Amino acid sequence: EKGPYRHFMLKEIHEQPDAVSRVVGRFVDRSERTLAVQDPLSFDFADLSRMTVSACGTAYLAGVVGKYWFERYARLPVDIDVGSEFRYRQPPLAPEGLALFISQSGETADTLAALRYCAANGQHIASVVNVEESTIARESKSVFPLRCGPEIGVASTKAFTTQLATLACLSVVAGQARGVLAGDKVEELVTALETLPGAIASALLVEDQIAEIARGISKASDALFLGRGPLYPIALEGALKLKEISYIHAEGYAAGELKHGPIALVDETIPVIVIAPSDELSEKTVSNMQEVAARGGRIVLVTDPKGAESHGAMAHQCIVLPEVHPFVAPIVAAISVQLLAYHTAAHLGADVDQPRNLAKSVTVE
Numbered sequence: 001e002k003g004p005y006r007h008f009m010l011k012e013i014h015e016q017p018d019a020v021s022r023v024v025g026r027f028v029d030r031s032e033r034t035l036a037v038q039d040p041l042s043f044d045f046a047d048l049s050r051m052t053v054s055a056c057g058t059a060y061l062a063g064v065v066g067k068y069w070f071e072r073y074a075r076l077p078v079d080i081d082v083g084s085e086f087r088y089r090q091p092p093l094a095p096e097g098l099a100l101f102i103s104q105s106g107e108t109a110d111t112l113a114a115l116r117y118c119a120a121n122g123q124h125i126a127s128v129v130n131v132e133e134s135t136i137a138r139e140s141k142s143v144f145p146l147r148c149g150p151e152i153g154v155a156s157t158k159a160f161t162t163q164l165a166t167l168a169c170l171s172v173v174a175g176q177a178r179g180v181l182a183g184d185k186v187e188e189l190v191t192a193l194e195t196l197p198g199a200i201a202s203a204l205l206v207e208d209q210i211a212e213i214a215r216g217i218s219k220a221s222d223a224l225f226l227g228r229g230p231l232y233p234i235a236l237e238g239a240l241k242l243k244e245i246s247y248i249h250a251e252g253y254a255a256g257e258l259k260h261g262p263i264a265l266v267d268e269t270i271p272v273i274v275i276a277p278s279d280e281l282s283e284k285t286v287s288n289m290q291e292v293a294a295r296g297g298r299i300v301l302v303t304d305p306k307g308a309e310s311h312g313a314m315a316h317q318c319i320v321l322p323e324v325h326p327f328v329a330p331i332v333a334a335i336s337v338q339l340l341a342y343h344t345a346a347h348l349g350a351d352v353d354q355p356r357n358l359a360k361s362v363t364v365e
């Protein structure tokens with residue numbers, strides 16, 4: 001069942017170009033060059049006052065990226081929280097609010113409790129799930145299925161990138177409905193989404209090089225991941241993946257937060273993974289990287305050809321992603337942090353598919 005792959009996780013990482021392509025294909029209207037949902041929605045994006053997102057773990061981090069997209073491309077304010085905090089916080093919810101839940105399994109107890117709270121408080125209920133027969137799907141009025149096939153590895157990979165692709169498409173659908181996006185801008189974003197499967201495939205081609213970088217990381221006891229804007233949650237995801245499968249302590253930080261504390265940790269023993277493909281904010285991230293370099297930190301720069309040319313010399317090692325539109329760059333960068341975590345854990349001989357203490361579906365709080 002694993003085919004040529006050593007672990008299900010690696011197989012699932014390699015399934016991502018196809019899985020993401022299927023998601024994008026479900027939203028793209030090829031003749032109109034716009035994005036649309038296949039089934040009628042139980043709410044109207046144009047009428048929403050705000051969106052409240054709840055999820056756990058990696059699914060939560062997909063939602064954090066989604067917040068950047070919905071706020072930017074649909075001008076829809078988004079609140080997001082992990083299910084376990086949201087459910088007991090009992091936040092006031094605005095009329096005409098959409099509550100969106102993200103879950104691979106569709107059975108996560110805290111996410112489900114957050115859903116039931118929102119349903120009882122008059123919100124429109126929608127979910128992004130992989131398991132379409134799940135409780136969360138059943139209790140949602142609108143369901144956006146991932147259809148990425150069963151995810152066997154405990155550490156989520158293809159569910160994460162298909163969640164991201166779904167949220168990216170939905171943010172454009174919402175932007176169109178809310179009159180924020182039209183014409184050339186929509187065309188530009190549709191094209192960016194269509195290039196995504198190919199870009200993910202290219203990001204997978206540098207796997208051997210990432211495995212080499214991972215050899216170095218496997219000797220460290222701590223690692224730091226930095227990113228800015230929608231790449232900040234990718235830094236958090238990189239740290240989560242690394243700690244859960246390799247058991248190396250890792251933290252993700254917003255690059256701008258570095259000087260507010262974590263820079264105290266930086267010395268020549270700590271790998272600092274800086275996620276900075278070229279975009280309007282990458283120069284800022286690079287100046288944070290300079291601060292790390294000045295303290296002897298071992299920098300792994302995840303960037304694109306342009307970024308590698310201008311800033312690569314500052315890094316110990318570079319992972320070069322294909323050049324893509326900044327809109328979809330977080331999805332492409334996610335591939336690198338998955339491979340980095342996978343190969344680090346594999347070097348250490350860890351049980352990648354069944355990490356200690358973790359379960360695939362967390363149905364108790």
Ligand code: F6R
Binds near residue numbers: 102104105111157
């Ligand atoms: C991390 C991971 C977990 C899940 C979390 C939510 O790799 O897999 O953090 O993302 O337990 O699970 P679902 O998506 O099933 O609600």
